[in-house]
Amino acid sequence: MPSEFTGKHVTVAGLGVSGVPAAKVLHGLGAHVTVVNDGDDERARTQAAELEALGVTVRLGDGDTLPEGTELIVTAPGWKPTKPLFTAAGQAGVPVWGDVELAWRLRGPDAAPWLAVTGTNGKTTTVQMLASILKAAGLRTAAVGNIGVSLLDAVTGDTEYDVLAVELSSYQLHWAPSLRAHSAAVLNLAPDHLDWHGSMEAYAADKGRIYEGNRVACVYNVDATDKPSTEDLVRAADVEEGCRAIGFTLGTPGPSQLGVVEGLLVDRAFVEDRQKNAQELAEVSDVNPPAPHNIANALAAAGLARAFGVSAAAVRDGLRAFTPDAHRIAHVADVDGVAYVDDSKATNTHATEASLAAYESIVWIAGGLAKGATFDELVAGAAKRLRGAVLIGADRALIREALARHAPEVPVVDLDRTDTGAMLQAVQEARRLARPGDTVLLAPACASMDMFTNYNQRGDAFAQAVRELGA
Template sequence: MGSGQVTDWQGKNVTVAGLGVSGIPAAKVLHARGANVTVVNDGDDARAREQAAELEALGITVRLGDGATLPEGTELIVTAPGWKPDKPLFAAAHEAGVPVWGDVELAWRLRGPDAAPWLAVTGTNGKTTTVQMLASILKAAGLRTAAVGNIGVSLLDVVLGEEQYDVLAVELSSYQLHWAPSLRAHSAAVLNIAPDHLDWHGSMEAYAADKGRIYEGNRVACVYNVADKATEDLVREADVEEGCRAIGFTLGTPAPSQLGVVDGILVDRAFVENRQQNAQELAEVSDVDPPAPHNIANALAAAALARAYGVPAKAVRDGLRAFTPDAHRIAHVADVDGVAYVDDSKATNTHAAQASLAAYESIVWIAGGLAKGAVFEELVAGSAKRLRAAVLMGADRGLIREALARHAPEVPVVDLDRTDTGAMLAAVQEARRLAVAGDTVLLAPACASMDMFANYNQRGDAFAEAVRELGAGA
C-alpha cells in the first residue's frame, strides 16, 4: 500500500484499533468497500458491547477486551489517534511489516482524484481558533470550505461526503500526525510548541517531530512562528516540494517573507510583489476578537495560510471581522463593580494559561485541576508581576501553590481544599473579595478539568454561572 490513493479494498484484511469516534466510521467505510474488517478494543463494557453489536450486524468482526493481539492475516491497521505508539499491537505490526494508519491517513488515501487541497494547522495551543479564522477568511473570499479534522467534523465524512469543496481548513493533533505518514498539505502552519502530551509521545523531541510532520511535502508555504524557534527548526528539517517557501509570523514588524504588525495594522510582506520594499495591509488589530497577543498571532497564521492559497487582502479583513471565538476561550463574561470576569477554561495546559495571563495587566487568577505531569515554575515566574492574587482548587493545586510560594511569595493565595463542582462558586466569591476595580478575574486553570468536571466546557459554564450569581447579588 504505497503513498497515493487506494482504490481497491476488496478482500483486504484490515484491523481497526479502537471503538470510538474515528474507529467506528473507519470500520464501516472499509467494510462497505469490500475489506475484511476486524475491530479490536481494549475495553469490554456495556457501551463497547452495544457498539460491537451494531458493527457485527453489518458483518464486521469485533474482538472486545483484546487490543494487544494482532489478528492473523492483517495487512493494515487503522488506529484511533489516541492509541499510544508503544502498545503491543503496534510492536507486533512492526515485527510483521504491517503498516499502521490513523483516521487522517485513511481519509487522505480515500479522497478522490479531484479532492480539495488541505491547508493544515497544528501547535500546542490555538489550533482550533486558527482553523476557524482560516475557514472564515476562505469563506469571505467566496471559496467553498469547512473547518475539519481534530475540530469535530470527521475528515472521513468530509472526504467521502456529497459536498464539493475548493479547499479545506484542517486542524491536526500531534497524535493524528504521528499516524499520517503520507499526508501532503498545500501549505501548513505549526503555531507553537510547548510540553504537552509527553506521556503519549514519550519525549519532547518525539512530540516536536510529530508536529513537524505537517510540513512534509508542502507545496506552497510552511508557516512558522518567529517567536518560537522550535517551529522554524521544524521547517528547516522538512522535506518539501521545490519552490515551497518558509513564511514567518510575528507580533513585531515583519521582515521580507513574514506577516506581522505595524502601528496596529496586520501586514503581509510575504505574498506581495517586491517584498523587499512593499507590504500589504490586511486588517487592523481591532478586527481580531479578542485582540489578545496570542490571538493576533493566530490571526496572522490564518492569514498567512489564506494568502498562500491566493486569497485577496480584503477577504482576510472581512473573514477576521466575521469570526466569533468559541465559548470558554478568553470569553468576557461580565463586569461586576468595575472588575472584568473572563472565562478561559480552555487553557488546560501551562502554555495556554501563559498566553491568557499575558493578555491582562492586573489579575486575580483562578487555577488548578489535573496537571497531566506539567510543572508550573516558568508559568508563575513569567506572570508574577501581573498577579494581584490567586485562588486555587482541584486535585493538583498544590503544585501551583508551591510555584507561587517560590516565584511570587508576595501574591496572596487562597487554597480551596475542594474538588467538588461547588468549589467554583466559592472560588469566584473569593476572587471577588480579592479584586479591586480595574482588575480582571481570570479563569485560566493551566490544568485539565476531569478531576471536578466532565470537561472544560462544563468548568467554564460553572464559572459563568457563579459570575452571574455575583451580578445578581451586586
C-alpha cells in the same frame, strides 16, 4: 466497483470518534474489517452492535492482540505507539495508519487541497479563523480534522470542497506518513503529551511532519524561541521545490513575513517587491478577542489563506465574521468594575501563559490535574500581573508552591475541595481579592477531570458562578 481495500483484512484499533467512521468506510469499500477495543463498557457495546449489524467483527476488551491475517491497521490517534498491538504489527510487517492517513489516501483525483494547522495551543481557533476567511473569499470549505466535519466524511461524502482547513494533532500526524499539504502551519511548541511521545524531540518531530511535502508555504512562528522552534521544523522538512518559509510575528514583519504595524495586521510575504512593500490585511481590533496569542493565531490563518491566493479584503472580512468557541478567553461579565474571563480551555501551562499575558492585573483561578506539569516558569513570568490567586483541584499544591517561590507577595486562597461546587466559592473569593479594573481569569493550567467531566463543564460552572455574583 472494486477498491484497493476489496477483500483486504483490516483491523481498526479503537471505537469512538474516529474508529466507527473508519470501520464503516472500510467495510463499504469491501474490506474484511475487525475492530479491536480496550474497553467493554455500555457505550462500546452499543457501538459494537451497530457495526456488527453491518457485518463488521468487533472484539471488545482486547486491544492488544493482533487479529490473525491482518494486512493493515487503522488506529485511533490516541493509541500509544508502544502498545503491544503495534509491536506485533511491526514484527509481522503490518503497516499502521491513522484515520488522517486513510482519509488522505481515499481522496479522489480532483480532491480539495488541504491547508493544515498544528501546534501545542491555538489549533482549533486558527483553523476556524482560516475557514471563516476562506468562506469570506467565496470558497467552498469546512473546518475538519480534530474539529468540525470528520475528515473521512469530508473526503468520501457528496459535498464538493474547493479547499479544506484541517486541524491535526501530534497523535494524528504520527500516524499519517503520506500526508502532503498544500501549505501548513505549526503555531507553537511547548512540552505536552510527552508520556505519549516519549520525549520533547519525538513530540516536535511528529508536529514537524505537517511540513513534509508542502507545495506552497510552510508557515512558522517567528517569535517562538524554544528549541526546537517551529522555524527549525521548517528547515528540517523535505518540501517541494519552490515552497516558501513564511513567518508570522507580533512585531514588525520582515520580508516573507506577516506581522503587526501600528495596530494593523500586514503582509510582506504575498506582495510584489516584498523588500519594500506591505499589504494591510485587517486591524488588530478585527480579531476577536484581540489578545496577543489570538492575534498570532489570526496571522497564521491569514498566512495560510494568502498562500492559497485569498485577497486581503477576504482576510479582513473573515476575521470580523469569526466568533471563537466557548471557554477560550471568553468575556463572561463585568461586575463592580471587574472583568470575569473564562479560559477553561487553557489546560496546560503554555496556553495559560498566553492567557495571563493578555491582562495587566489579574486574580487568577487555577488548578486541577497537572498531568506532570511544573509551574515555576509560568508563575515567575506572570508574577507582576497577579493581584491574587485562588487555587482549586487535586494538584493545586504544585501551583501554590510555585507561587510561594516566585510570587510570595501575592495573596493565595487555597480551597481544599474538589467538588463541582468549589467553583462558586472560588469566584466569590476572587471577587474579594479583585479591585476595579482587574480581571478575574479562569485559566487553570490543568486538566479538569478531577472535578468536572471536561473543560466545558468547568467553564460553564465559572460562568454560572459569575452570573450569581451579578444577580
